[in-house]
Amino acid sequence: MSSTPDSQYVYYKQRREFGQQFSFGEKEELLVSIPPDEEIARQYKPRDPVSRGTQFAKQMSCSEVNTERATYETHGINHTEGGWPKDICLSDPEQTTRYRRKIEKDELFISEVMNLTKPMEHCIFQNNAINIYETFFENCEPAPLLEPCSSRTLNVYRDPCNPKRPVTHLSWSPDGGTKLAVSHCDTTFQTDANDVACDSFIWEVENPNTPLLNLKPTSSIICLEYNPKDPATLVSGFLSGQVGAWDTRVDKSLVAISEREVCHQEAVNSVLWINSKTGTEFFSGSFDGRIIWWDTRKLNEPLEKLLIDPVKTDDQDISRSYGVTVLEYETTMPTKFMCGTDVGTVFVCNRKGKSPIEKINFRINTHLGPVCSIARNPSFLKNFLTVGDWTARIWSEDCRESSIIWTKHQSVLLTDGIWSPTKCSMFYISRMDGVLDAWDLLQQHNDPVLSIKVCDEPLLCMRAHESGRFIASGSKNGATFLIEVSDNMTTSLKNDKSLLTAMFERENKREKILEAKSREIKLKVKTAQVAHDESNGESKLNKANAIEAACKQAEEEFLANVQKAKEKLCPSRIKNKENGGKKAADGDESFLEGDLPESD
Missing domain, CATH: 2.130.10.10 (YVTN repeat-like/Quinoprotein amine dehydrogenase)
Incomplete structure (x- = not known):
């Protein structure tokens, strides 16, 4: 369509051709060749940034169709009396009685009634098994609301x-x-x-x-x-x-x-x-x-x-x-x-x-x-x-x-x-x-x-x-x-006392087990301490005996060394004493002052 309002061309397309698939093919053909124009190229000035708007909306079409109008009617039936034919007047008891007798004499009436009794009996048994008027959870206490403590x-x-x-x-x-x-x-x-x-x-x-x-x-x-x-x-x-x-x-x-x-x-x-x-x-x-x-x-x-x-x-x-x-x-x-x-x-x-x-x-x-x-x-x-x-x-x-x-x-x-x-x-x-x-x-x-x-x-x-x-x-x-x-x-609440009883019993039992374990550990420590004290007593006694024996041995060695020194330094005096028959007891003999020579 041209931009001028006085020259236009309208394209027509049938409704059945809408939505058909396009068929593309490959063909080598040069339609037009336009060489670049240097004068126009010199007038080109790059811009940064560049904003452009494009139409990116979906193409939609509108079609109108005129259809034939349909007329609807609403009818109601009172089911308290059932469905009656048109020629029977409900207000006339003779007609209704006559029609009932006619239906009851029909051969298919008994078989139809027998066929309807089975589903009806099933529904009756269901109503007897389930009390539809029962009030459920009547004896249960209402659940307490989660009220915050305040x-x-x-x-x-x-x-x-x-x-x-x-x-x-x-x-x-x-x-x-x-x-x-x-x-x-x-x-x-x-x-x-x-x-x-x-x-x-x-x-x-x-x-x-x-x-x-x-x-x-x-x-x-x-x-x-x-x-x-x-x-x-x-x-x-x-x-x-x-x-x-x-x-x-x-x-x-x-x-x-x-x-x-x-x-x-x-x-x-x-x-x-x-x-x-x-x-x-x-x-x-x-x-x-x-x-x-x-x-x-x-x-x-x-x-x-x-x-x-x-x-x-x-x-x-x-x-x-x-x-x-x-x-x-x-x-x-x-x-x-x-x-x-x-x-x-x-x-x-x-x-x-x-x-x-x-x-x-x-x-x-x-x-x-x-x-x-x-x-x-x-x-x-x-x-x-x-x-x-x-x-x-x-x-x-x-x-x-x-x-x-x-x-x-x-x-x-x-x-x-x-x-x-x-x-x-x-x-x-x-x-x-x-x-x-x-x-x-x-x-x-x-x-x-x-x-x-x-x-x-x-x-x-x-x-x-x-x-x-x-x-x-x-x-x-x-x-x-x-x-x-x-x-x-x-x-x-209803279960608070039982829950607290169980808690106290559980904690009491736990503490008793811990107390028994503690007493057992203390008894072991005490037994080990007594055994350690006994062993320490024996070792102390052995040590005292060893010290006493070492002291006695040192004393004997000291007296022996003294006797040897006396014999070595004063042999003549020892000899005279032996000749005189006077022998002093061991450990009681002493030197007079000046008997032993002075050492350097």
């Missing part, structure tokens, strides 16, 4: 006194945990007690602004514990070594206090109620190495005393006793208790014993420093948690040489540890950097499942609510934090 701080209870004092102990009231008893005491060495208040407080959980009750003792309270049977009665241990009883219904002051002559000589670190008939007995432990049992009705006279003496003897000495840092008591085991000491040893005791040897069953070396916390697992009473130095360890009473599970060494000191009351595999640990770690033994052992940065100052103590939902933690600056954890950290 927490939040609900309330903060701050020390109203100035200067602020550290929180030393926490205790929940037994009436559902509606109140929280907080004791404050500054145990720093050589602290001026005149400038520091001695008050401790009881807070309502829902009111963090003002305390419910202000306890005013004569000395600072280190530990304060609610009576599990009476929400109005408390006992406390003082910095002065005394113990006292409180009744919140009577007054803010003490109801009873022990005499200084019969109480501890140093600060009371722990007090715990014991399971007694009267519900008024408790016991206390102190740095002076004594455990004393008391009755709140008669605090001027202790019921019983026990020294934590590591030497197994009935003649206990207080100078050898270890200081008690923490006590542990389980109400389901009324006679057994445990105490942690300031040298890292845990003593497992039984109050039922008649003598001190029978009362102290055995001891376990748990930590390098003081034991900060001891807590029995509420579901597995043979296993208990201890916290001290930089680690937390889980022990079994059957394995006394090593713990069955322990955490890795932390970068800061640990201060306290508790089990969750509702979830058997969960325990919490407080640290000196203000972090509270939550560990779940069924999820992971290397790291905690949740680390909560509670505050910037050290966390010194904590206590879990009986519902397992709330954790109270006290800091060094006198603030008590109430922390709420998520639901998956408070409820145990």
Whole structure:
């Protein structure tokens, strides 16, 4: 087609010729020869870079076809009455009855009905075998959602006194945990007690602004514990070594206090109620190495005393006793208790014993420093948690040489540890950097499942609510934090207890095998040492005999040489003595001064 609009030529091609394959062939033929033009070549100027546009799209064609239109109709049939012929009126019962009889008299009707019964019978049997209306997985518990572990701080209870004092102990009231008893005491060495208040407080959980009750003792309270049977009665241990009883219904002051002559000589670190008939007995432990049992009705006279003496003897000495840092008591085991000491040893005791040897069953070396916390697992009473130095360890009473599970060494000191009351595999640990770690033994052992940065100052103590939902933690600056954890950290699943039982049994068995192997190695080393000592004794005896024989031989040789020298130097004198019949005994003959000539 030319570029001018008035001259054009249209090419026509039939539709059937579209898409045919081209046929190429070879032929030697010169169509045109154009020689180069030098004048045009001189006008050529090379350019760099050069941009050119080309058409690289696919060639397409458009064709139109007119087709004949088709007419469609839609008809419906009501299958509740089946298909009827056109000449039968459905509203006339006589016609329908007559037509049914006509069909039933047909010879093919019976055979067709018999042929249809087989597939229909198969479908009926299928419906009878499978209950299509059955509700599957009706008795199965729904799978728990993978909820991430989380927490939040609900309330903060701050020390109203100035200067602020550290929180030393926490205790929940037994009436559902509606109140929280907080004791404050500054145990720093050589602290001026005149400038520091001695008050401790009881807070309502829902009111963090003002305390419910202000306890005013004569000395600072280190530990304060609610009576599990009476929400109005408390006992406390003082910095002065005394113990006292409180009744919140009577007054803010003490109801009873022990005499200084019969109480501890140093600060009371722990007090715990014991399971007694009267519900008024408790016991206390102190740095002076004594455990004393008391009755709140008669605090001027202790019921019983026990020294934590590591030497197994009935003649206990207080100078050898270890200081008690923490006590542990389980109400389901009324006679057994445990105490942690300031040298890292845990003593497992039984109050039922008649003598001190029978009362102290055995001891376990748990930590390098003081034991900060001891807590029995509420579901597995043979296993208990201890916290001290930089680690937390889980022990079994059957394995006394090593713990069955322990955490890795932390970068800061640990201060306290508790089990969750509702979830058997969960325990919490407080640290000196203000972090509270939550560990779940069924999820992971290397790291905690949740680390909560509670505050910037050290966390010194904590206590879990009986519902397992709330954790109270006290800091060094006198603030008590109430922390709420998520639901998956408070409820145990169906298989948690069985899985934890299998884990404890497996680790317990492993530690027993290692203990037996260790004892075998120690016995071999001891036997080899005894044999080595015996062989050394024999060799020492032989060596002594050889030295004695060598000395005797040297002495004899020395005396013989002396005799020869005498005979050689003074032969005439020896001869005269022999003639005179006087012969001195061997070794007793001596020379007079000047008998032997002087040697050059």
